[in-house]
Amino acid sequence: MIEVRGLRKRYGELEALAGISLSIGAGEIFGYIGPNGAGKTTTLRILATVQDADEGDVRVAGIDAARDPEAVRGRLGFMPETYGLYEDLLVWEYLDLFSRIYEVSPAIRQRAIADCLELTDLTEKKDALIEHLSRGMRQRLFLAKTLLHDPTVLLLDEPTSALDPRARVEFQEILRELKRRGKTILWSSHILGELAEVCDRVAILERGVVKATGTIGEIRAALRPRPEVRVTLLSPALEALKAIEGLAGVEDPRAEGESLRFLWSGSREGMPETHRRLIESGARVFSFFVDEGNLQDLYLRLTSSGESEVVQPPPEAS
Amino acid sequence: MSWKFDWNPLFLKDLRVLLRDRKAERRGWWGVAVLSAPAVVLLALQFAFPGIFARVGRYVLLGYGILANVAALGAVAIAATSIVAEREKNTYEVLQVSPVTPERLFLGKALFAVYGVFVRQILLLVPMAVVYLSGGFSFSVILLYQVVLLAADLLVASLGVYVSAQPHRIPKIALSALKHSATRTQVALQKAMGVSVLFLILLPFYAVLIPTMAGAAAASRAATGRGGRLEMMPDLSLLGTICPAVTLAFWGEVEIFGLSVPLWLLTVGCNLLLATMFFHFGVGQLRGRDRDASLGGRACLLAFVTFAVALLCGNLGGAGTAGPFVAGCGMTFLFCIVLTPCLSVGELTKAEQKGFRAEWVANSLSPRRLLRSRVSGASGFLVLLVLVATPFLWLLLGREALTVAATTVVSALGLSALGNRSSQNAKDAPANKGAFAAFVVLILIVSTIVPVLLQVAKKATPTPAVVTAADVSLAAVVPLNPVASVFLRLMTTMGEDIAQLDDLRGEAGPTARHAWVITCAWYAAIGLLAALWPRKREEKPTAAAPPSST
Numbered sequence: 001m002i003e004v005r006g007l008r009k010r011y012g013e014l015e016a017l018a019g020i021s022l023s024i025g026a027g028e029i030f031g032y033i034g035p036n037g038a039g040k041t042t043t044l045r046i047l048a049t050v051q052d053a054d055e056g057d058v059r060v061a062g063i064d065a066a067r068d069p070e071a072v073r074g075r076l077g078f079m080p081e082t083y084g085l086y087e088d089l090l091v092w093e094y095l096d097l098f099s100r101i102y103e104v105s106p107a108i109r110q111r112a113i114a115d116c117l118e119l120t121d122l123t124e125k126k127d128a129l130i131e132h133l134s135r136g137m138r139q140r141l142f143l144a145k146t147l148l149h150d151p152t153v154l155l156l157d158e159p160t161s162a163l164d165p166r167a168r169v170e171f172q173e174i175l176r177e178l179k180r181r182g183k184t185i186l187w188s189s190h191i192l193g194e195l196a197e198v199c200d201r202v203a204i205l206e207r208g209v210v211k212a213t214g215t216i217g218e219i220r221a222a223l224r225p226r227p228e229v230r231v232t233l234l235s236p237a238l239e240a241l242k243a244i245e246g247l248a249g250v251e252d253p254r255a256e257g258e259s260l261r262f263l264w265s266g267s268r269e270g271m272p273e274t275h276r277r278l279i280e281s282g283a284r285v286f287s288f289f290v291d292e293g294n295l296q297d298l299y300l301r302l303t304s305s306g307e308s309e310v311v312q313p314p315p316e317a318s
Numbered sequence: 319m320s321w322k323f324d325w326n327p328l329f330l331k332d333l334r335v336l337l338r339d340r341k342a343e344r345r346g347w348w349g350v351a352v353l354s355a356p357a358v359v360l361l362a363l364q365f366a367f368p369g370i371f372a373r374v375g376r377y378v379l380l381g382y383g384i385l386a387n388v389a390a391l392g393a394v395a396i397a398a399t400s401i402v403a404e405r406e407k408n409t410y411e412v413l414q415v416s417p418v419t420p421e422r423l424f425l426g427k428a429l430f431a432v433y434g435v436f437v438r439q440i441l442l443l444v445p446m447a448v449v450y451l452s453g454g455f456s457f458s459v460i461l462l463y464q465v466v467l468l469a470a471d472l473l474v475a476s477l478g479v480y481v482s483a484q485p486h487r488i489p490k491i492a493l494s495a496l497k498h499s500a501t502r503t504q505v506a507l508q509k510a511m512g513v514s515v516l517f518l519i520l521l522p523f524y525a526v527l528i529p530t531m532a533g534a535a536a537a538s539r540a541a542t543g544r545g546g547r548l549e550m551m552p553d554l555s556l557l558g559t560i561c562p563a564v565t566l567a568f569w570g571e572v573e574i575f576g577l578s579v580p581l582w583l584l585t586v587g588c589n590l591l592l593a594t595m596f597f598h599f600g601v602g603q604l605r606g607r608d609r610d611a612s613l614g615g616r617a618c619l620l621a622f623v624t625f626a627v628a629l630l631c632g633n634l635g636g637a638g639t640a641g642p643f644v645a646g647c648g649m650t651f652l653f654c655i656v657l658t659p660c661l662s663v664g665e666l667t668k669a670e671q672k673g674f675r676a677e678w679v680a681n682s683l684s685p686r687r688l689l690r691s692r693v694s695g696a697s698g699f700l701v702l703l704v705l706v707a708t709p710f711l712w713l714l715l716g717r718e719a720l721t722v723a724a725t726t727v728v729s730a731l732g733l734s735a736l737g738n739r740s741s742q743n744a745k746d747a748p749a750n751k752g753a754f755a756a757f758v759v760l761i762l763i764v765s766t767i768v769p770v771l772l773q774v775a776k777k778a779t780p781t782p783a784v785v786t787a788a789d790v791s792l793a794a795v796v797p798l799n800p801v802a803s804v805f806l807r808l809m810t811t812m813g814e815d816i817a818q819l820d821d822l823r824g825e826a827g828p829t830a831r832h833a834w835v836i837t838c839a840w841y842a843a844i845g846l847l848a849a850l851w852p853r854k855r856e857e858k859p860t861a862a863a864p865p866s867s868t
Contacts, residue, residue: 048415070417078415084408088335100327101418 001026001153001184002047007056009042009208016042018208019056024186024201026152029179031195032188033299034205040188041081043205044157047186048078061152074102076153077146081161085138087131091122094130095145102149116144120174136167143174154178154185160194172198192299204299220292226251227292229274231260234284243281247274264290328418328426333433382449383563386442386467387518390474391511393435397478398510400427401604402503420604424479424597431475432468439467459569462582463562469589470562474514476593480600481510517561559588559625588625594618722804725834729800732841732848765799798840803833 002024009017016039024030034040045051047058049069058065065072086094095113104112117123120140125133133141139159146154160168175185175198189195195202196216203213212219233240237255244250249266264271275288401423404410413423446463449455484506558565558572558581565585571578598615708723772788797803 050411050415073415073417080408080411080415082408083412084404086331086335086409088339089331093331093334097327097331098416100325100330101413101416103417 001028001061002030002186003057003059004043004047005057007043007046007058008054009039009046009051010054016208017046017053017056020205020208020210022203022210022213024184026184027179027182028201029175029185029187029199031192031199031202032186032205033190033192033195033202034188035190037207038205039208040190040205041157044078044080044155044186044188048076048080048155049073050078074149075151076155077149077151078155079142079146079157079159081157081159083142085130085142087129089130090126091117091128091130091133091141092126094141095148098145099148104149112148112150116147119147119177120144121170136163136170139163139167139171140174143171147178152182152184154183156185156187158189159187160189160191168194226263226265227290229262229264229271230287230289230291231278231283231285232287232289233258233260234286235282237283240278240281240283243277243283244274247277250274326422326426326429328413328423329429329433332426332430336430336434382442382446383566384519385445386439387470387561387563389439389442390435390467390471390518391514393431393471393475394478394510394514395507396434397428397431397475398482398507399503400431400479401482402506403482406501406503420601421597423604424483424600427479427482428472428475428597431478432471435471435475436468439464439471459566463566466562466565466582466585466589469586469593470518472593473560473589473596474518476596476600477513478510480596480603481513482506483600483603485603518563559584560592561585562589588622591618591622591625595622721834725800725804725837728838728845729841732843732845765795765802769795769802797833797836800834800837800841803837 002022004020004022006019006021007017008015008019020039020043022030032040032043042051046053047060047065049065049072052066060072061075063071063075086097089097092113095116096109099109099112114123117126120143122137122140122144125137130138130141139162143159160171163171172194175187178185187195187199192202192204199216201213201215202219204211204219212222214222231237231240235258237258237260240260241253241255244260244262245253249264249270251263251265253260253262264274266274271290275285278285278288401410404413443460443464446455446460450457450460558568562585565581568581570581572581572584595615595618598613598618602615708719769788769791772784772791775784776788795802
């Protein structure tokens with residue numbers, strides 16, 4: 001649904017995008033993650049045809065964005081990070097304005113407005129002045145506006161950055177519903193955790209370069225192929241260490257007081273056997289924790305300054 | 319086949335907000351009250367001086383025209399803040415990514431501006447009807463003039479939206495204390511208002527100032543049996559091609575290369591041509607790199623320039639009347655450049671005013687910065703402009719260019735020093751500065767308009783009281799007004815080329831010739847007094863307040 005090839009953009013001396021490529025399938029929620037200044041907003045603005053690229057091809061729903069921006073605009077809904085609302089309009093007036101701008105047929109205009117209000121849970125607020133809405137409601141109203149013309153692609157630039165935790169959860173629910181309706185969503189954020197819960201795949205961007213692309217599991221596996229197992233015991237760890245040494249999949253075991261650590265290179269199915277061997281050795285196991293890698297740590301590792309590691313994307317997204 | 323009219327959604331949106339805005343409704347009634355005032359004045363005049371409109375003739379038409387133009391400034395204000403305000407409120411990008419075309423966006427904003435002002439111009443039909451009933455207008459003039467006004471509204475709205483569509487930068491050359499505080503909306507508003515005031519108010523004013531005063535002198539001589547004539551200069555009627563007020567004053571037909579054409583038709587044509595030009599340029603701005611839209615604008619500009627040159631070549635006689643006219647327009651325009659930035663200070667938020675005050679006090683504490691703040695900024699810009707313009711004025715006016723330059727520079731510096739000191743001594747400097755600038759503008763306008771109106775009254779009803787008042791105003795008020803003093807000087811020294819001014823030269827005498835000297839002395843004294851006047855103690859840092867608080 002979205003194809004980006006060799007996208008480059010410079011602002012004077014600064015290279016905002018250094019030839020990025022992305023491929024996003026229909027009906028997918030795709031997370032676009034990176035620290036501030038990584039080039040997320042620039043990518044989204046180019047996709048939304050607000051900005052021109054210096055080099056590269058962008059296709060949305062098979063349409064070349066540079067050649068036919070009007071056609072692309074009709075198929076996508078763009079929610080910028082910062083946007084303004086007409087504070088002196090009522091909620092329904094705002095949606096009515098944009099349904100006219102997007103040339104929604106008068107025959108279905110009222111139905112479309114009602115549907116969008118219902119989806120974003122704003123039906124009760126339809127006669128309220130926009131200036132009286134809370135931040136979360138404004139965000140949902142703008143999303144409703146973005147959905148009015150039934151776009152196939154949604155570009156969301158840090159849509160939850162100013163929301164409280166409850167509003168974020170509500171927003172994620174709406175996105176899940178939109179995915180069920182077949183929308184393709186490109187969601188940019190600098191919070192990996194919230195994307196991990198909703199996105200099918202993510203791309204991690206740093207200084208205009210895509211460092212990793214794939215599902216959260218793929219990225220995790222690529223960055224941390226061997227999870228660390230941490231065992232807390234109520235008995236000396238040295239005995240337990242002897243019991244697991246030499247077991248298949250156990251690497252670099254270390255004992256420190258009453259805690260035991262080792263790296264696991266075996267299959268997932270082999271892990272219960274290791275646990276059983278520990279119990280059989282007489283170790284009093286208090287907790288057994290498999291650390292597959294904290295998402296935030298992985299993200300920081302990828303986007304830290306001076307890091308040159310690039311995770312090869314899976315074949316379908318290369 | 320059915321056809322359904324599709325309203326411009328942006329026009330509908332603005333209209334919806336306007337109709338719901340209770341404050342707008344209140345302002346609207348104030349507008350009705352203000353615009354009804356001329357009708358009351360005209361009725362009173364008709365009652366006090368029966369038949370006055372028939373005798374004054376075209377001057378009433380000009381007055382009505384200027385009134386209509388003042389109403390049209392509302393369209394400029396609405397249009398000039400339209401798109402730039404969308405940018406500042408972050409709503410423009412939302413429109414940009416929608417399928418709304420730049421043409422639709424431009425038209426939506428321009429139409430709303432025209433709608434707003436056309437309602438007010440319909441209200442102006444009330445005073446127009448009064449003049450019609452007393453024999454001043456014909457019915458066809460009333461009808462056709464509404465068409466002219468509509469075209470002029472389209473022009474100013476189009477100009478306003480074009481200015482609004484530009485990517486404005488906060489000017490660094492304006493008042494140094496303002497450059498951190500002004501918003502882009504204010505900058506756009508000032509630019510559009512400056513150009514519109516020049517064309518809508520100053521142009522008709524100067525087009526008629528000289529002939530009015532000349533005519534007044536001639537009428538005075540006629541009243542005393544010494545003969546004379548009362549005529550406007552016909553070549554100035556061509557200004558009516560872009561200014562509807564002048565069109566009304568010179569209502570009739572003009573001859574272009576032997577062909578008689580109604581002036582109102584020329585005005586409508588030129589206004590629509592220029593409106594189309596601004597439309598194309600504005601759409602080009604909104605598109606970013608749209609060569610086609612800019613080409614359309616350039617084609618309109620070329621057509622208008624060709625037409626204007628043809629008119630000038632075909633109809634203008636000598637350059638004698640153009641000299642004082644151009645000089646007067648230019649000088650007043652320069653004054654507007656100085657004073658309009660001051661006017662926006664009163665609109666700043668409290669936080670912005672705080673910053674303004676802090677910088678102003680800091681300037682006061684440093685002699686070097688104090689000196690710089692007095693002669694730099696707007697007044698420094700004015701001096702620079704005068705230096706650049708003087709050689710060109712010399713070509714046009716000869717040695718009188720020095721008179722214009724000297725009067726402009728001295729009076730601008732004097733006013734600037736007075737304004738600066740007035741701000742420093744005030745508790746709330748920005749608001750005071752805004753009020754000061756408004757006061758100066760008012761004084762300039764009143765001290766120019768009052769003598770002219772008195773001259774008109776003197777011509778219409780030359781009673782001893784009116785004649786005395788007119789002469790006193792000419793001798794006393796005008797020399798203190800830098801714009802008027804330059805006019806008088808030019809009129810009396812360049813009168814050889816202007817037959818209609820012969821009488822005035824005799825009337826004004828030495829006062830008119832030396833008005834500019836009196837003006838320079840007056841404003842130099844004001845400036846010196848302001849510079850030497852001690853500052854109030856409250857502005858200095860005190861022991862109780864830490865230095866950082868100042």
